[in-house]
Amino acid sequence: MSETAPTSVAPLEARKRLMTEPDLGAGNFLAYAVDSNPNRAVPFVFSHHTDHRGQVVLRGHSLLDLAVLRDRYAKWYHSSGVRPGEPVAVVVAEGLEPLLHFLALTALGAIPAMVNDAMRPDVMLRYLEHVGVVGVVADDTTRLASAYRADPRRRPRFLALTAEVQAFDAASVELPAQYPYRPGPTDVVALIHSSGTTGTPKSTMLAHRQFWEGKQPRMVRFPAEPYDRLMSLMPHTHAGGLSYFLTAVLLGLPTVVMADWRRAAVEPVMEVFQPTMIASFPRTFVELATGELPVKGAARVHSWFNTGDSAHHGHIRRLVQLGERPAGLIKPWLLPSEAATESALPGSQFVDGLGSSEMGMALFGGITTPETPRNDRCVGKPLEVVTAAAVLDESGRELPDGTVGLLGVKTPSRTPGYWHDARLTASFELDGYWLTGDVARRDAEGNFYHLDRTVDVIDTATGPVYSLPVEEVLLADCADVVQDCSVIGVPGPDGQGQVPIAVVRTQAGARDRTAEAIRDKANAELVAAGLAPLAAVRIARTERDFPLGPTGKVLKRELRTRYATLFTEPAAFTEPAAEPADRVGAEPVAVGDPA
Template sequence: MPKSDSLSTMRLESHYGDRVAPCLADRPASFFAFFQDAVRRNPDGEALVAGPDRLTWRDLDRLSGLIAAGLAARGVRKGCRVTMLLSNRKEFVLTLLAAVRLGAITVPLNIREQRPAIAYLAERIAPTVIVHEASLAHILPEPTGSAPNFVRVAVGPCEGSFPFEALLEAGPAPAPADVGEEDTLFIVPTSGTTGLPKAPMLSHMSVIHSGIVFADALGLRAGDRSVVAIPMSHTSGIISTFASFVRVAGTIILLPEFKAPSFLATASAERMTHTLMVPAMYDLCLRNPDLASFDLSSWRIGLYGAALMPSSTLVALAQTFPSLSLMNAYGTTEAGGPATLMRPEETASYRESVGRAIAGVELAVMDDTGRELPPGETGELWIKGPAVGHGFWRDAEATAREYTGGWCHTGDIVRMDAEGRVYLVDRKKDMLNRGGFKIASLEVENALHEHSAVIECAIVGRPVEVLGERVHAFVRLAQPVAEDELKAFCRARLADYKVPESFTFTTDPLPRNAGGKVLKRLLRERM
């Protein structure tokens, strides 16, 4: 696919004091300017569909300007934090763009988060305003001496909070704030797979680079329409999808949650061309008995991440949607979103790879002493580039630990082949140790995923004496299957010590964070 003009010229630049990375020579100076480019190019084109509401790019500009005036009247200034506890709805996008106009820092929170983590973040971040779902008011923290008071703005009737609609009545849109491209644009809290969330910062430059480069890598174009069923509060929603669609001035169609029947109905009615989902969501679509009744002929880009796609699902998708380009993508919040992409022509041949680095991204596989490893060897993936975050909010210790000279330490164990394709092995913290034998949970999960009855699964270590850990599988089933059958299935594909020795079966979805990754911490607590 040919490169856009914006990617034809990249140059080395110095940023954040000690970093040097290849950057786009021609880029907007701020996210507000990035958004205004979309408004100018496609003012009357459909930008956002959310339930019955349909807004053009001109509408987004006008309404977010009024909301910016309302936020300013409630104390929001350049550098203030505006926290959002909102589902996929128009108010999410409008609040984000209003904060951008004011030069404020947007902090999107996962609506599945609970009060202790929200209180912890409020104390750390000290928001000026929290815009929240009325139904979630009960999990907002009470102001304390260490967590300054904040203004509550509710979407829907809510005692003790200003109504969101009142923000529209404060007056004309204020002039856009003067911001630098290294200024923080988003704080996107990590989803807490291992404990309390951290608060990685992403600058205007970071998000703009991700949006431009990823849109180009996918071949997005004007007129593309994305159905978003993953949380907008995660980098997959706010950067990989929203920022990329700002780049092409396309259309975002928001769903508050994923249910296969409603997703398929919306995709058909809205002539969807693009979506990003986890593999289990694709599998549920394929299993829908009414799949053939939906017209999905416009669908051309199917992105997935957070897990590998089972080969049976890849085959079924190729047979059902022969014109669909399936692409596996990988990235982390701390690295600014997408970092690798598997080209569609290689997806079937390299199913276990998450692809190669996208433009401007450097990758290295490092050992525990910080030395680069040769192709084929296993180590931690480090990422460098203009989109990489510039640290954690007011946490110098975490910043020093997880960033080195502009390189982000991902915590993911990988190997990389001679052509630069990356293969995920496991998270550092998810490796099992059974009597001295190291077991990658991802390898066992991939084997189980090949069974036709398995919708999703997760491998954790069951603590035992002597051996230390035994392999335990949490498995969500489409239909009943005997434990012995799954053991035999795995035994034909894995070394004997890697075969699960015990199972927990469920028909309910496994707990996941906003990025689609299974929350193994919660599964371990269940044992």
């Protein structure tokens, strides 16, 4: 990975031209990258594995390599009868592999339904039936095959192993006469699912032009100096992973596409790859910010990019102490000319992007550096692709600054809607705005503050309590005790309405702290911050007791179900004696007496 190696980065003039291409979009970006980048033969997308000696091995792929793999996979799909407009499920482990299937299917005009392979099998089956997939490619087809054998009428046209596609001899197979497929602006190019912890997951449509809208400025603003390297820790079956991959391919930006988001797998690759940028959901940032910091792996990091659930100040403030950055790096995307001329400062910047599959990209970006004053829950101002952003009441009227309400956006980057569910789509539309599902407020300077998801607001007898500001205090002001946490509302005693409780993962040095002691410490800090105190704390001691969804989000709905009777049947929730330090696992669990 020498800095004197041939550059893969597209020239600035070529990137500027991509910004104005009328037919470029999410369904054909690889073809445009191959045509526009003279460095198309230089490897820049890296997969990774660990060899028999335990050493990290990186394998590079050029734009031409990606095109060859795309075409080989496309021949398999075409020979299997896949035609334009047909949805096909891709149930493939994270990393580069699901992206290759995405490229192949979109090159045929088909619609990849990207499925996280961690989805529960029964939920996955319902989802695939809802989408109406014509076929499934998966790393493991055992459970699906068994379910389809029990009811053959539900079986799609094909059910194939990923290995079958990889081993396909494509020499004698012809691609369609019109290949790659030329998508129209509104053609659906992917289906992305929600977590689906209750019921069938929602299926968000990504359209060819819509998913490219708003990303054009990244062609000149996203760091793309020869020394820049991106580590993508996003789930690549998710819109976030697709978005960063699209950006990296068009820029020719050296990128390692991670197949595992856990710190034990990530940190050794960081040390070998030496990224200058890391993009992730909060799940990995929590682990990297916990315990001894990854100083060696993050030595060259100047930017951390977060999307999905918002990150917390308690974790951000540790990460920005790492790495180094140009002195002028105070915005989400740095102009290349600036990067080359600015002197370096210690520390990095953290860009906390509020976005979702439905929004098409992060539409807000709060920036934190080591010098930034603490400003809990501020996600900054809307990006330029947003034509309007407002805090609304339930009738769609814009609320005055400082008032809490529903966050709505108007932007060409928003999804066309949910697949086969016009009624659900309409429920998120209000007076021309798309409701993001978030509760927010705006200040007089136009900054937005993300307070909660609408489904997570805690309705207490004295008014609503927003869980995210409470979590901020626990993670930032109780950091000696609390490693990670999730604040939820559960029914209180004697019909008092909901009360807030916290499920916490403790720091390694706080294993002997009781739930009551943690609650008292937390409440002292919450009262000082003018926030509602907690009615109880539960300590998470195993992974099962701090449940995460397929994309690493804490499943608050599961926690609410688990603790629904915490105050009505308190005898069922007694705290066991603290375990000896040498018997407590690294992963934390819900115990502790209610207040």
